[in-house]
Amino acid sequence: MSEVPPQHVTEQEPRSRRRQELLTFLVLAFGIWPLLAVGVVGGYGFIIWMLQIVYGPPGPLGP
Template identity: 50%
Template sequence: MQSAPEPTTKREERNVFLFLVVVLVPALAVALVGSYGLAIWISQILLGPPHG
């Protein structure tokens, strides 16, 4: 049988929170903006610049 998992400590919760705030969220933001910029750039290569 499986034993019950140990409860998380305040220190573990703080470490996970700091990882999310300092590493993961900024990395996802950069990846999202970079992907959007790449998509716009490729679409302008294929379709030409926007007409106004």
């Protein structure tokens, strides 16, 4: 079984990786997740709205 040689890490690589991870986190935290949350809530509201158009509002059918 062959062994994988250890990676030689320079001083610049950890900084670059940390910066990339921070940028990825910021894009996810303040970009993609809020847009996804708004899309999910908006989609759910749209589905409820369409169901109420087809089946009527919730509650008793009337007197």
